Amino acid sequence: MQAVKQLGQFLAPYKFFTLIAPLLMVLEVTMDLIQPTIMQHMIDTGIANGDNAYVLKMFVWMIMSAVLGLVGGLGCSIYSSKAAINFASDVREKLYEKMMTYSAKERDAFTTGKLITILTSDVESVQRAFMMTLRIFVRGPLLFIGAVVIVFVTARELFSILLVIVPILIVAMYFFTKYSGVLYRKVQEAIDGVNTKLQENLAGIRVVKAFRREQQQVEQFGVQNDTLTKRFITAEQIVGVLVPFTMFIVNMGIVIALWLGAIKVEAGTLQIGVILAFINYLTIILNGLMSSSMVLMQIARALPSGERIVDVLNKEVAVKEAERALHTDIHGEVTFENVSYRYYETAEDVLKNITFSVKAGQTVGIIGKTGSGKSTLVKLLPRLFDPTEGRILVDGKPLKNYALTTLREHIGFTSQKAMLFSGAIEKNIRLGKEKATLNELQLALDAACASEFVDQLEKGMAHELSQGATNLSGGQKQRLALTRAFVRQPSILVLDDTTSALDSASEKHIQQAINDNFRDTTTFIVASKIASIQQADLILVLEDGEIVGQGTHQQLLQENEPYQAIYASQQKAGEQQ
Known part of the structure; x- marks a missing residue:
């Protein structure tokens, strides 16, 4: 119920729609309930006595009640749709906003596939439940209660039939509603598995094709899909049994009513119109119970979805902003003091006691074997995650004190x-600086060696990129990513092995552009080649998450064995080429 209470806050802007829809439904139900009574009087008073004027009068009343019912029904549908759709839209927007604050730790805790399911399927399920509640859940109980009361007042001779039928139907509704909630929770979990496998395989489709593993991936997806299919079938079968079961009970009630009514009519204690009205009210009771049960089952299905939505909204974010965050300019002096980091509490540290200092405007090169922690180190700077131990200072102030x-x-x-996004090249570059001038964009393209291929495109910077920029080569994507960083003219520039797909001439051009255009910028360059960082003011050599050497290229070449080993292996590889 906590989930219902929290999600209910999203209804506040739509109170009018939420209130007017049920009121209009009350109007429709009232009109539906009085029509069998009007018909009863038409038969027993008008037709039985040959009073055509009375029959015509009742006919006009039936037409008027039908029109008013139509107005109420249409109005309820319109306003309930507005309330539910706007409610779901706000929930989706809030979910997306929350997901954008997640670090890798929170995303891994949910998995990408599950987050996609929550943002789409779960929100849609809650929306549908809310809409059905406004439209039908008001209608169902009112029809049921109203019909029972009217039968008790106008056809008390047949009321005993309801005392048998109604409890059976209510027990059946309770059982099916409770069990369907459990089943649909399992269905949502199976949808998570399908979405995760789909997202994973679509993202890695080139690897799958390169290793000719299409059939194996199809088989693995088939396992997930079979699980979803079986759970869906089970859930739908349980729900499907409810309709024929309730119809059977109601039909038995109609048969008993006709049999008992025939006896009472023959005895002169009951009129035919009363029997027809009772059968109509019995059908109304059925409709009321059936519609209520459908809503209850939808609510039972939506409750797990609501809980999953609230879990995302309430997930505590690891990277938080300070209460009195700093909004001052940053010059670029950076200090790491005994910084350690682990991805999970139970895992080992991937960075261990990292300590170094660099002045504003200097260049730091970071090199080491694969898995030594190079990328993890530089991701700490923009606070993609925070250190487990130690602290980072920027311009002498703790990194956590700055507004994100x-x-x-x-x-x-x-x-x-x-990582590039679908849309125009210019749109991707402007992610770095939204209000950049065309001249600034062009200078950034030139610095990143990207203008040489962008200028050759028919539409230039207006050229549309496909999803994932698959219509560009790896080197072209890297150069546009560099352009996006360059156009910002940042105080701190982080290049995480972003020239690996470039030829040596382009890489030298970019290095020279950095030297010429970013003299006041503190630059961190993660590289696998010493040639990429040998001009750096400070080079950090990482091994198993620890700094095993730091200094200039010449200092390390003379004093540091790990650096010497890397240099020797790359020199040898260069000679062989």
């Missing part, structure tokens, strides 16, 4: 994998 927007506005960051 201020900190990240002063950092130009490029990751190992050049």
Whole structure:
């Protein structure tokens, strides 16, 4: 119920729609309930006595009640739709906003596939339940209660039939509703598995094709899909049994009513119109119970979805902003003091006691074997995650004291994998600086060696990129990622092995552009080649998450064995080429 209470806050802007929809439904139900009574009087008073004027009068009343019912029903549908759809839209927006604050730790805790399911399927399930509640859950109980009361007042001779049928139907509703909630929770979990496998395989489709593992991946997806299919079938079969079961009980009630009514009519204690009205009210009771049961089952299905939505909204974010965050300019002096980091509490440290200091405007090169912690180290700078131990200072102030927007506005960051988004090239570059002038965009393109291929495109910077920029080569994507970082003119520039797909001439051009255009920028360069960082003011040599050497290229070449080993292996490889 906590989930219902929290999600209910999203209804506040739509109180009018939420209130007017049930009121209009009350109007429709009232009109539906009086029509069998009007028909009863038409038969027993008008037709039985040959009073055509009375029959015509009742006919007009039936038409008027039908029109009013139509107005109520249409109005309820319109306003309930507005309330439910706007409610779901706000929930989706809030979910997405929350997901954007997640660090890798929170995303891994949920998995990407589950987050996609929550943002789409779960929100849709809650939306549908809310809409059905406004439309039908008001209608069902009112029809049921109203019909029972009217039968008790106008057809008390047949009321005993309801005393048998109604308890059976209510027990059946309770059982099916309770069991369906458990089953649909398992269905949502199976959808998570399908979405995770789908997202994973689509993202890695090139690897799958390169290793000719299409059939194996199809088989693995088939396992997930079979699980979803079986759970869906089980859930739908349970729900499907409810309709024929309730119809059977109601039909038995109708048969008993006709049999008992025939006896009472023959005895002269009951009129035919009363029997017809009772059968109509019995059908109304059925509709009321059936519609209520459908809503209850949808609510039972939506409750797990609501809980999953609230879990995402309430998930505590590891990277938090200080209460009185700093919004001052950043110059770029960086100090690491005994910094350690582990991805999970039970895991080993991937960074251990990292300590170094660099002045504003200097260049830091970071090198080491694969898995030594190079990328993890530079990801600490924009606070993609925070150190487990130790602290980082920027301009002498703790990194955590800066407002996240201020900190990240002063950092130009490029990751190992050049991530570009679908849309125009210019749109991708402007992610670095939204209000950049065309001249600034062109200068950044030139510095990143990207203008040489962008200028050759028919639409230039207006050229549309496909999803994942698959219509560009790896080197072209890297150069656009560099452009995006360069156009920001940041105080701190982080290049995480972003020239690996470039030729040596382009890499030298970019290095020279950094020297010429970013003299006041503190630059961190993660590289696998010493040639990429040998001009750096400070080089850090990492091994198993620890700094095993730091100094200039010449100092390390003379004094540091791990660096000497890397240099020797790369020199030998160069000679062989």
